Amino acid sequence: MNLENINNYVPDPTVRRLSHYKFLLENMKKEGRLIVSSTLIAKELGFDSIQVKKDIQYSGIVGQPKKGYKISELLAGIDEILNWNKVEKAILIGAGSLGTALMQYNGFKEIGLNIVASFDNDHKKVGKFVNGIEIIEMDRLEVAAKIMKIKIGIIAVPEESAQSCADKLIGGGIKAIWNFSPKIIQVKKDIIVENAQFIQSLALLTYKIRVNKI
Amino acid sequence: MNLENINNYVPDPTVRRLSHYKFLLENMKKEGRLIVSSTLIAKELGFDSIQVKKDIQYSGIVGQPKKGYKISELLAGIDEILNWNKVEKAILIGAGSLGTALMQYNGFKEIGLNIVASFDNDHKKVGKFVNGIEIIEMDRLEVAAKIMKIKIGIIAVPEESAQSCADKLIGGGIKAIWNFSPKIIQVKKDIIVENAQFIQSLALLTYKIRVNKI
DNA sequence: TAGATTGTTAATCGATTAACAATC
């Protein structure tokens, strides 16, 4: 473990929950609320209040006994941990239905993820724009990624081409890959890979259906 | 904990990994391979071989020392655990870009999830078909769900309407919800909810980018 | 046989949960 980062370590389950606190707190802020207790967050999200308190500890934000935490401070703390207070450019591979859905989703900008271009090898799609994002020929990926100094690549292609896409992204200097294909990709260990496969999530759902005899 | 199910208990992280073994093993089967060792599975997926061995134990499948496990037996065991050997009907709410992507994806049928209809309150979309799936008026959801005896509902609508969609699904007799909206929905405790929010996954990616100073 | 792999039990690690004093 890297000693320099030891104080920044946050468990993965906590990171996942923090993303939910973010959305809840943004809504509360919009409604004009200023202070929130761990009890209320827990109640709204169906979590345990002790767990919420523990999660908040990682942000370093301190609250006031009897009152709770300042929502603005909590939001700033969460954005800091999740790195959502900086804008990061990303490119997307695969302008199929899933890729299109990702381009259409406007929520990414709010948390600092800016999809600047997409790539596809279907010539019918090349040159078109989806939600302001151009679809570019696949062959130009590596050069474009290098010129734009992109660090994040998003893979939204079928299983068969996921590995070759990952190789191209890495060839283009990408450091982090968000993989939506069901394929586990092989990369050098200095490349960060996060799998967003919803098949994993479906496996949990169908497993629970069986166990609960529904 | 339910004693009747105690022998069927499988940890969530194992369930997630099993879904990956499934895809890897299906590919190996296609290539004509009959036997596989935990070492090879681990190597292909970047997992630990001891962990793979442990995961396989949950399926009850026994292997042969020195040789490994029969791929066909492993696949049957995984399908059994994940409940992927039965066909389950599901309905989808929200025929936007994400809903469309889900309807276009043909991989669900292979694991027994059959999306039989989708619902949307946009009259321009109602009556159209996406990949053979009809888009039906929202008002007809509850009655349709009851008639078709649907147990699984998929939510692919914006955050604001996620809760009301969940209520409608439950009103229609649905027992399990696969939620793609960033909203944590409130349900009675006998309803199974699985969240497929990719924002959670993005949080992990951007967190790792910060910690690794990429 | 030798060596790789399985099967199983034990040790370790880390996240969750509990407990409780301090605080406003």
Added chain:
DNA sequence: TAGATTGTTAATCGATTAACAATC
């Protein structure tokens, strides 16, 4: 004040990892 909530330390729980005999 009384009581709810924070902050922090300890206990528990469960998943991962290690160890090793059994096996072909």
